[in-house]
Every structure is written in structure tokens, then in C-alpha cells.
Amino acid sequence: MNPILAALGAIGRSVATGLGAVGRFVTFAALALSHLVRPPFYGRELALQLVQIGWLSLPVVGLTALFTGGALALQIYAGSARFNAEFAVPSITAIGMVRELGPVLGGLMVAARVASSIAAEIGTMKVSEQIDALRTLATDPMKYLVAPRIVAATLAMPVLVAVGDAIGILGGYSVGVNRLGFDGPTYLRNTMDFLEFWDVASGLVKGAVFGFLVALCGCYFGMHSGRGAQGVGEATKTAVVLASILILSANYILTEAFFSA
């Protein structure tokens, strides 16, 4: 066959496959959302997931924020010193933390921790026929497994981001005071005076969106896991990769929407 036609055919097929995959993912998301509002609700499962996803992610998110806040303060100091604008270190560190790095790095860490564990858990349940068993026991896996995880991640992420923001600012503060020679009370006053409500709120909204995406990816790839240990491994990897990419692209879109113009 004509090589150009063959190449076009191959491209067409992969585009079709890709669109099909996107379609299935979006359909799954819509289905999951529709299950969030229809009973029965599994409160116990939700509570368990809030602990799993929220509470147990605190150390990871906290440490990430602490070191990021410290490094951010050092870099901003290095940059602003070139313009004799060192006074801006506290406010810019805080803005960078609450608007961008808090939600994004927190989201990525939670993606690594939570999307992977959700995908592995649900995937294992699928390959060991536990999902089938659930269905024969009149329990809809979308309601029993997927909905609680999505709700828990969407609720927990903003809280994690808020905690991360505070710890990140603290990290910047301790570097500022101990390494860069700032006066403690002045550093804090500068931070507080410059931060606006929307700076913080936008980060929390981002957090909620990222939490939703993380749980959605984990659940989708878990529920569609292939057979055997290899299938579960593949599902886990894909869930983390896609969750991370979706977080970064959603972050750009949300930043455009919130702060452009």
C-alpha cells in the first residue's frame, strides 16, 4: 500500500483510540459525579477514606511545604537582592506558596500517595473478583468504592493545602529569620499585610480540583485494571502519571482563569 496512506491510517487509528479513551474517562467521571448525589451513601467508608486520604497525607504534604517554603525564601532573596528589594521576600514567598506551590506540590505528592494506593487497591479487588462479589451482594462499586474516595479527596485536599500553606510560610519564615537576617515580627507582619483573601482561596479551590482529579484517576484506572499483578501495576503507574499531568494542566487553566487580566 501507499506508505503515505498507511501512515495516515495509523495516525487516524491512534487518534480514534485516544479519543475513545478520553470519552471513556469523561463518561466515568460523569457517572461518578451522578453517584455522589444518589443514595445509598456509605458514611463509614467516607470517614475511613477521609482518614486515609486526608489525615495520613499530612506528614507528606507538611514536609513538602516546609522545605519548599524554605527554598523559595532563599531564591526570592537571591533574586530580589539584585534590585535591592529584599523587603519583598516575605510577601512574595507567601504568595508563591499559597497561590502555586502549596496546591501544586501538595497535589503532586497526594497524587503519588493516593492515586497509586486507590488504583492498586481497587485494581486488586477487580482482579481477585471482589468487585464481582460486591455486585452480587447488591452493592454498587461506584457508590461503595468510588464515591467515598472522590468525596474524601475533594474535601481533604483544600484542608491539606491550607495546612501546607501555613507550614510553607513557616519554612520561609525560619529561613528568613535564621539565615537571611530578617526580624521575626516584621517578617510575619509583611506576610499578613500583603496576602489577600483571594490569594489563599484560589489555592484552596485548586486543591479541591486536584483532589477530585487524583481520586478520579485512581478509581478509573483501578476499575479498568487489566488482569493479574501486571495489570494492577500498569493501572497504578498510569493513574499516577495521568493524575500528575492533569494536576499541572488544570493548574495552568485555573491560574489563567483566576488571575489573568
Next chain:
Amino acid sequence: MIRAQDIHKAFGPKRVLTGVSFEVARGESLVVIGGSGTGKSVLLKCLLGLESPDRGEVMIAGLTRPRPHELAAHVGMLFQGAALFDSLPVWQNVAFRLMRGPARMARAPAREAALEKLARVGMAPESADLYPAELSGGMQKRVGLARAIAGEPPILFFDEPTAGLDPILAAVINALIREIVTEMGATAVTITHDMRTLRDVADRVAMLHEGRLYWQGTAAEALASDDPVLTQFIQGRIDGPIPTLR
């Protein structure tokens, strides 16, 4: 009670079921035998609506082409691999159905009911608070059995209920299945490779071979039959019409 008509099921190019038809009357116990990989488990999943047949129709408990959740009140299923929920202790696995749904039981009575079912499959109460990962294969199987019968459904599907059990426990389980059918009037479909199960549990035997039900009859007829395929299978002989490489 159960009717399957001309069930076809293929996975990609692999044709597993090619026209399976049978009926099981209320209160009857059907035992399905057949070589490994012939599609017995797939057949049960088609009956339950967990797999959708490519062709053919299933009727169970008055429902045509039932979906799994519609059957939940009518059917209890023991999966071949037990399929216990890892995240729940043994007793909550057994009481899963009892503690959910419109007629849910409180925790304490549900636990009592679970312990009673566990005792019937020969599980001591100490195991109730263990997690499935802490059980041996045969113990998992018995917990799965307890979960299947917990809601006292009128129809029961057992996928190799005695596989992995010692001869004494296997006899306990066979007697239990027989009792559920005879005394409680349940309808049962049991897949097995265990000829004692066939003798003790079956009202009727069906043999799945090459995608179809090759042979059907009573247990006594099956054991006395001189059909070459059936006798090779039942006696476990190496040479005969059934290939050993499959």
C-alpha cells in the same frame, strides 16, 4: 427457577461457550463437571449477569437477563477464589449483605448471625475477627461459603466449594449443601472436580465439554455411564477422547 438458553460466550478469538442450554427446577441441585478451562466459571458469571453472554438468554427467579444487583436478594455466590473483601474482618465479610440495604441489621445481631454461619462451615468463632489475608486457602473458601449462605437466598451458586479442603471438611461442606437444598428447599448449582461432591450433592449432573453441555443425567446415571468422555473424566484416566493438553 433457572433457565439458560443457547448461551454463547467468547473472549476475543477464544470461543468458550458455544450454545449451552439447561434448566434447574426449584429445589433441585445441579452439579456441573467438566475439564479445567472449559468455561464452568464463565457459565456461572453469565448466569449472574457478571459477564454478558454474546448470545442466548438467562432467566433466573423470574427475571430475564438479570443484572447482578437485581439478583442479590435471590442468589448467593461462592467464587472460585473466594473473593473475600480484604479490608473487612471475616465476620463482616459474612455479614456484609445483612448489614446493608433497606432491611439492615444492627451490628450485634449481624455478628451473631455471621458466627452462626461460620460455625456451619466449620469455622471456630476465634477466626471471626481475623482478616482474610490471615486465613489459609481452605479457610477463605469456607468463609466465602458462609457469606454466600448468610442471607439464606433461595438460589445458590458454588464454584468448587470443596477445592482445597481436607476430606473431613469437604464432607462437612457437602453435607451442608445437601442440607440447604433438602431442608430449606434451595436451588443449587455446584461446580466441582470432587467426585464425592457429585455423589453427595447432585440431583442431576451436567458435563461441560467443548463449549456445550455434553451430557446430562442423574448422579447415579453419571457414575454408571459407559460414555467414553464421561467415564474418562469421572475415573480420571489419562487416555481417552479428552486431550490432556488444553
